[in-house]
Amino acid sequence: xxxxxxxxxxxxxxxxxxxxxxxxxxxxxxxxxxxxxxxxxxxxxxxxxxxxxxxxxxxxxxxxxxxxxxxxxxxxxxxxxxxxxxxxxxxxxxxxxxxxxxxxxxxxxxxxxxxxxxxxx
Amino acid sequence: xxxxxxxxxxxxxxxxxxxxxxxxxxxxxxxxxxxxxxxxxxxxxxxxxxxxxxxxxxxxxxxxxxxxxxxxxxxxxxxxxxxxxxxxxxxxxxxxxxxxxxxxxxx
Numbered sequence: 001x002x003x004x005x006x007x008x009x010x011x012x013x014x015x016x017x018x019x020x021x022x023x024x025x026x027x028x029x030x031x032x033x034x035x036x037x038x039x040x041x042x043x044x045x046x047x048x049x050x051x052x053x054x055x056x057x058x059x060x061x062x063x064x065x066x067x068x069x070x071x072x073x074x075x076x077x078x079x080x081x082x083x084x085x086x087x088x089x090x091x092x093x094x095x096x097x098x099x100x101x102x103x104x105x106x107x108x109x110x111x112x113x114x115x116x117x118x119x120x121x
Numbered sequence: 122x123x124x125x126x127x128x129x130x131x132x133x134x135x136x137x138x139x140x141x142x143x144x145x146x147x148x149x150x151x152x153x154x155x156x157x158x159x160x161x162x163x164x165x166x167x168x169x170x171x172x173x174x175x176x177x178x179x180x181x182x183x184x185x186x187x188x189x190x191x192x193x194x195x196x197x198x199x200x201x202x203x204x205x206x207x208x209x210x211x212x213x214x215x216x217x218x219x220x221x222x223x224x225x226x227x228x
Contacts, residue, residue: 035217045156045164045207047217058216061122094163101170105211107154109175111163 002026002110004095009115012085020080020115022095030073033098033106036080038091039114046091049080050098050106058104063089085119092116123212125220132226139195141223143208146189151210153191155184159204167206168193195225203227 008020022034036048049069051057057069066085071078078095092114098106126144133139143153153171156164166175168184171191181196195202208220 037219044205044222045158045209045219047219050217060216099169101152101211104216105152106217107152107166107169107209108156108164109166109169111165113163 002097004097004110004112006093006095006112006115009093009117011118011120013121014086014119016085016119018082018085018117020082020093020117022078022080022112024076024078024095024097027097029071029076033100033104034071034078035096035098035106035108036069037094037096037108037111038089038117039094040088040091043091048093050104051078052104082117085117087119090117090119123210123215123218125208125210125218127206127208127220127223129221130224130226132228133195133198134228135198135200137198139198139202139225141193141195141206141225143191143193143220144189145191145210148189148191148210149187151186151212153184153186154209155182155193156207156209157202157204158207164207198225198227200227 003025005023033052035050049059051069068081094114095112096108097110155168157167158164171186172184183194
């Protein structure tokens with residue numbers, strides 16, 4: 001079974017940094033693009049970033065220049081580095097496996113349970 | 122940026138049919154995917170590529186897409202279908218985009 005487990009969330013002050021991790025198992029990790037999707041409390045889903053199996057990444061405009069993502073195909077892990085955090089970055093961050101419909105167009109067939117990031121002083 | 126608009130809420134009686142719409146500019150030219158999110162849980166894919174059902178999703182869930190509107194239809198609604206539903210597309214300028222979400226309440 002596909003498993004995606006996020007970690008690294010927590011409380012951080014505005015302007016601070018945090019590193020989220022996603023541990024994947026149950027599938028050939030290197031063959032899949034992976035994404036990060038976030039959801040602020042009581043709000044909808046928002047796409048954050050994607051990284052393909054070769055490490056090529058793209059970001060939503062709202063986080064471009066502040067967030068970076070990386071992956072280690074040998075360890076089946078993906079990270080999201082969050083810098084210059086703002087209150088509006090507070091959300092549950094989901095690690096998501098993507099199915100390549102027509103690269104780079106994807107849909108999302110497996111989701112982790114998410115990790116909560118709270119940006120507050 | 123590409124915007125997907127959904128009605129905030131839909132109410133339906135058990136056994137009836139719920140139609141959840143997703144509006145976007147010429148969305149019929151895109152492939153639309155739908156997710157169900159029950160309270161406190163992660164989203165689950167229920168329809169992909171406009172009308173395809175993943176393994177394990179009941180036949181009661183169906184999708185269509187034409188013009189400026191995509192539709193998720195839930196037939197013979199059950200109490201367990203109560204959830205938030207989101208549409209999603211890929212756009213060449215906005216990358217991956219989610220709809221605003223529709224809360225389905227089963228009366």
